[in-house]
Amino acid sequence: MSVITIERKVLEKNDELARQNRSLLDRHGIFAINVVSSPGAGKTSLLERTLEHLAGRLAVAVIEGDVQTDFDAQRIAKYNVPAVQIVTAGGCHLEANLVHDALGNFDLSKIRLLIIENVGNLVCPSNYDLGEAMKVVVASTTEGDDKPLKYPAMFRNSSVLIINKIDLLPYVNCSIETLRANALRINPSLIVYETSCTTGAGIPAWCDWLVERTTAGKT
């Protein structure tokens, strides 16, 4: 019996591909966000409102991750932005190699902002770097205010928190102050936006931030 020392990170292959994606995106001056949430928090609705609001302001492309079906990609198709659907066929998260392949479908020279909509899941996607500049986590008021404490890794690894479905606050057992405080406890540097994709509340502020962040440092 002998011992072989290995000392290697389990996800090093994914991390290496993510680094390649990041350097490819950087080279083209593309700001990429990885949007994560539990299923049904409103990622696709947020994406739709965002695309509506950014039309004519910013060249956006979308990568849609779904376990099954291309329903979300169909919803995005009407906004006339370059979009690639990744169906993970049961896989609970996107991995860097899938994004790497998807990037091959775009004319990167024509894109400023890339929005990657991950599979709805607050656990698995937190482990997989895709090469994005930052993760944006969406938490909806209907999920209650304790999600950040139940899924700390995801809130810790994200840079922006979008509290969605604020129009439903009168009807649900969720305190937006508690949700915000719980999230900031896990990650004090989170930037927080409150939105409703139904009324459109908060969408302009979120989009202004996206435009500012995308064009930062570029003329």
Add this chain to the structure above:
Amino acid sequence: MHELSIAQSIVDIVLQHLPKEEGVTVRSVRLRLGAMAGVVPDSLEFCFGAITEGTPLEGALLEIEHVPLRAHCNDCGRDTDIEPTLFVCSACGGTSLTVLSGREMQVRDIEVEENEGVR
């Protein structure tokens, strides 16, 4: 269920480190796993058992070395192990924390045995 994909990554890494000659059996794989790595150990062990069938890792024990979530408190200055679902300093309850460890997911080493009749 990303545990399956993680188990596959572990197997891939181990196979790269096995001696080239035939007839080697992996007895155990030691993994460092942080409390905030987002992995369910039971599920990982189950997936590991399932995907190692028919490989040199078949029957190998996945030994998980748990790494607690440890943080430095910027309020009281102490380093403590913290509860991921509370995320406050265990000494003073402070909430301004710098995470020191707890996200590890690393293959440390393996124990291998040369099969009888070989060499």
